[in-house]
Amino acid sequence: MAEALLTLSEIIxxxxxxxxxxxxxLEIFAGETLAVIGPNGAGKSTLLRVIGLLQPxxxxxxxxxxxRANGANTLAMRRRMASxxxxxxxxxxxxxxxxxxxxxxxxxxxxxxxxxxxPWLDRLGIAHLADRRARTLSGGESQRTSLAxxxxxxxxxxxxxxxxxxxxxxxxxxxxxDLCDILRQTGITAVFATHDRDEAFMLGMRVGVLSGGKxxxxxxxAEVFTRPxxxxxxxxxxxxxxxxxVVESRRGRVVLVRIDGGAAEAIGDFSxxxxxxxxxxxxxxxxxxxxxxxxxxxxxxxxxxxxxxxSTAHYRLLxxxxxxxxxxxxxxxxxxxxxxxxxDAFSAAFDTTALHAITIAKQ
Amino acid sequence: MDxxxxxxxxxxALVFGGDAEVWAITWLSLKVxxxxxxxxxxxxxxxxxxxxMSRFPGRALAVALVNTGMGLxxxxxxxxxxxxxxxxxxxxxxxxxxxxTAIVIAQVVIAFPIxxxxxxxxxxxxxxxxxxxxxxxxxxxxxxxxxxxxxxRLPLLAAVMAGFGxxxxxxxxxxxxxxxxxxxxxxxxxxxxxxxxxxNFDLAIALSLILxxxxxxxxxxxxxxxxxxxxxxxKPS
Numbered sequence: 001m002a003e004a005l006l007t008l009s010e011i012i013x014x015x016x017x018x019x020x021x022x023x024x025x026l027e028i029f030a031g032e033t034l035a036v037i038g039p040n041g042a043g044k045s046t047l048l049r050v051i052g053l054l055q056p057x058x059x060x061x062x063x064x065x066x067x068r069a070n071g072a073n074t075l076a077m078r079r080r081m082a083s084x085x086x087x088x089x090x091x092x093x094x095x096x097x098x099x100x101x102x103x104x105x106x107x108x109x110x111x112x113x114x115x116x117x118x119p120w121l122d123r124l125g126i127a128h129l130a131d132r133r134a135r136t137l138s139g140g141e142s143q144r145t146s147l148a149x150x151x152x153x154x155x156x157x158x159x160x161x162x163x164x165x166x167x168x169x170x171x172x173x174x175x176x177x178d179l180c181d182i183l184r185q186t187g188i189t190a191v192f193a194t195h196d197r198d199e200a201f202m203l204g205m206r207v208g209v210l211s212g213g214k215x216x217x218x219x220x221x222a223e224v225f226t227r228p229x230x231x232x233x234x235x236x237x238x239x240x241x242x243x244x245x246v247v248e249s250r251r252g253r254v255v256l257v258r259i260d261g262g263a264a265e266a267i268g269d270f271s272x273x274x275x276x277x278x279x280x281x282x283x284x285x286x287x288x289x290x291x292x293x294x295x296x297x298x299x300x301x302x303x304x305x306x307x308x309x310x311s312t313a314h315y316r317l318l319x320x321x322x323x324x325x326x327x328x329x330x331x332x333x334x335x336x337x338x339x340x341x342x343x344d345a346f347s348a349a350f351d352t353t354a355l356h357a358i359t360i361a362k363q
Numbered sequence: 364m365d366x367x368x369x370x371x372x373x374x375x376a377l378v379f380g381g382d383a384e385v386w387a388i389t390w391l392s393l394k395v396x397x398x399x400x401x402x403x404x405x406x407x408x409x410x411x412x413x414x415x416m417s418r419f420p421g422r423a424l425a426v427a428l429v430n431t432g433m434g435l436x437x438x439x440x441x442x443x444x445x446x447x448x449x450x451x452x453x454x455x456x457x458x459x460x461x462x463x464t465a466i467v468i469a470q471v472v473i474a475f476p477i478x479x480x481x482x483x484x485x486x487x488x489x490x491x492x493x494x495x496x497x498x499x500x501x502x503x504x505x506x507x508x509x510x511x512x513x514x515x516r517l518p519l520l521a522a523v524m525a526g527f528g529x530x531x532x533x534x535x536x537x538x539x540x541x542x543x544x545x546x547x548x549x550x551x552x553x554x555x556x557x558x559x560x561x562x563n564f565d566l567a568i569a570l571s572l573i574l575x576x577x578x579x580x581x582x583x584x585x586x587x588x589x590x591x592x593x594x595x596x597x598k599p600s
Contacts, residue, residue, distance in 0.1 A: 054498050075503055083499025089492055091514055101510075102500035149500060159499070 004063075005030045005189055006051060006157060011060035013046055013213075021046045021213040023060075028157070033183050033190045035204025035221070037197065038236060043213040044193035048161045051191055053078045079106060081157040082150035086165055088142035090134035095126060095141075098134050099148040106153075120148040124178065140171035147179065151188075158183075158190040164199065176202060197238050201225060209233045226281070227267070227356045234279045234358065240327040241280040247272050247357070255357050261322030262296045264350075268357025276357040282316065284354035285328035287338060287346045296347070299355070301326070303348045305340055315340070319348060370568025377569045384546075389573055392531070392550040395463050399470035400527045407475040407526065408519075411482025412508065416494070429483065432476025437469075441539030444469040448540060461542035466550065469536035478526040485518030486511065520589040524582055531578050551577075 004027035013021035021043045028034055028051070038044050049055035053062065053074050062069045064077050082102060090098045099121060103113040121127040124144040129137065134145060143163060150158060160179075164172040180203055183190050192203050200207050200221070207224040209217045216236075217229045228234035231242055245259035247270045255268045257278060266278050287303075296302045303319040303326060310316075315335045319326040326348060330340070338346075377385045414426055446452050448460040448468070459465050489511060497507045512519060534552035541548035543557060551574040558567040 049495070052499055054495060075501075078498065079501035081499075082501070083496065085492060085496055085499065087490065087492060089490060089496040091510065105497075105500065105502045105506055153500065 003030065004028065005065060007063040008050065009061050009063075011050055011062075012058045013043075013050065013055060014058040019058075019213055021050065023047065023050075023213075023215055026208070026215060026218070028189060028191060030189055031187045032205045033192060033203050034206050034208060035200035036191065036193045036208045036210050037195065037200040037204075038193075038210035039195055042195075042210045044195075044210055045161050046213070047210060048083070048159045048191060048193050051157070052081050052083050052159045054083070079153075080155060081159060082153045082155035083159045083161065084143075084146050084150045084163045086162040088139075088146040090137075090142055090145055092133070092135060094130065095132050095134060095137070095145050096121070096130040098145050099152055102149055102153045116154070117148070117152045120152045123182065124148050124151075138171075139167050140175060143167060143175060147175075151182070151186075156189060158188050160190060160192045162194055163192075165194070165196070179203070197225070207237075209236050211236060226354075228279055228358060230358055231277055231360065234277075239279040239281045239356075241282065241285070241325070243278040243280065243323045243326075244360070245276060245278060245323070247274045247276055254352060257357060259301075259323040262298065262301060264299050264355055265352040266355035266357045267353060270357055270359075275360055277360050279356045279358055280326070280350055280354060282327045282329040284350050285319075285326060286349045287317075287328065287330060287334075287340070288349065289338065290347050291345060299352060300347055300349045303346050305342050305344045305346065308340060308342055319346070321348070366564055367568065370565040371572065373565035374569030374572045377566075378573060385569065385573070387546070388549055388551055388554050388570070389577070391463065391548075392552075392574070393577065395466050395537075395550060396470065396527070396530045399467045399474060399530050400523070402467065402471045403474035403478050403526050403530070404523060406471065407478025407522070408482045410475070411479040411522075412486055412512075414479070415483045415486035426483065429476050429479045433480040435473060435476065436535070437473055437533045438535035438539065440469050440472045441536030444472060444536065444540045460540060461544060461548060463541070463548055465540040466537045466548060469540045470530045470533060473533055473536060474526040474529045477529050478522050481522030481525055482519060485515040485522060488518065489515055517589055520585055524585050527581060527585075528578070531574070531581075 006028040008023055008026040011021060011023040012019060036044050036047060046055060050057065050062070053069055064080070067073065069077055091101065096117065100113045100117045103116060118127070121130055124147055126141060126144045126148065129141060134142065137145065147163070164175055167175065176199060183203065192199070194200050204221050206219060207221045208215050209224060211232055217224055217233045224233070225237050228237050228239055234242060243259055243264070245257040245264065248256045248258045248263070249272055250270065253267055253269060254265055255270055257264050257266055257276060259278070264278055268276060270276055291302070301321040301323055303321045305317055306320050307318040308315055309318070314329045314331055317328045317330060317340065319328055328348065410429070414422065414429065444465065445460065447454045448457065448465055449455055450460070493514065494507050494511060497510055502510065532552070534556055537550055538553050538556065541550070541553065543549050543553040551570050555567050555570045555574070558570065
């Protein structure tokens, strides 16, 4: 494994009596994009402030390239990083002056500042706005200016705290694609906080799941999204369906789980007799009208449509089964072919590889 | 009407004729009020910034005190500064009652709460996350304060103007702690009061006009700095 650029150890942040962040250990590696996902109030912003050396710690230590942050060297270390926050927070000045602000703070020469700022204004598509007052910009343009301000610093670590969550969906998407390209091309180490699963999945080489100030799971994006370690993580990463059952037998990495109204084969490593939750992402459920054998069997459940929630590309269906409630995402075309109506009976099938057995969360 | 025209004529004659006493009074007013303005900025601005940016027990009380201080009647300030500086008072040993220094002290007491109160509101209009963002792109504490002040420059200059306005127009405290001693502590406002009482309206008008011109000149310069950059309001169609 590459050398850690930043290491957080035994970090505790308290506000009064409440612990808002409790991170035993977190390493950030050079060149990676780490996405931190979690609900509002999970401690994402606090974590980013901690990494950016902007947050007083109640306990713990931060090492930046092996050097411990100690107060005396904090400003110098902070100047090797750059933050982009949810609000663009521009000064009442021109776009160029705003993008140049961080370099001006570092007392660089005028010509050098220009040499470093202009390419980023170009790259972010705001060069034509250079002389415009920041106040007259749209939300997307403002956030591009904020990104240019951070990127012009050529930071060793770029910290992005929900930078797109206040933007409209189409602006958000184009900026997300641009940022993704920039991060991959420049190889800048970045930490990106978001509550949006798609953003986390798209940008994160690794994804960390934060809830209640604790890092519940940290791993590759595909791993975290398909194999959440527990019910809490499953909920955050959107594996919405959790079917409870008991492991009957194990064969290699596959377990056979007895559930109400049938049985299911799932990925998991548990001994027979262990109670587990089977995690299933809504897009991995296939519906059919084939109700032979009562519509149930191995990896098949007889379900009834309880509610239909339409959205732009999909229909979300809330299904009832003997094993519990299921949430399925059906593409528009399939929805129309199947002619789904509330109250209809279906057979819901899912692959073994889409089903992951996890431990039951402690209450 | 004759009275006013005569007054204006006398004023012009005094000002441009180089009347030594009038110039001395004007110069003393400028020195005393200028120094008092600078001192009230030095005390009031950091106090306002501190109250805006920190949280501590008793902060609400401090803010209420500052806000009350913004409307302190100058005669009340004059009374208390007099008591403190009185020969037998707690600071009597300084022996500065009836000196320009005493006037400066009284004027600072009048103006610093005005500056502090307006600085406080100027900083509170800023986005609280701006300081975090500035630090997040590498600003030191001093740089953060500098850029925040620059960002609040419009209301901050209003604070400077209000502080100066409170000082230059004040008469009660100057009279009480300065004594309006000819050639020593007589300033434009106290001299105007005296000449009006004596019925020398032309001289009183002359002094008032100088006071007005002075006040206008200084506010004009400050306004010019403040309004250099006009905010364009979008026109409703």
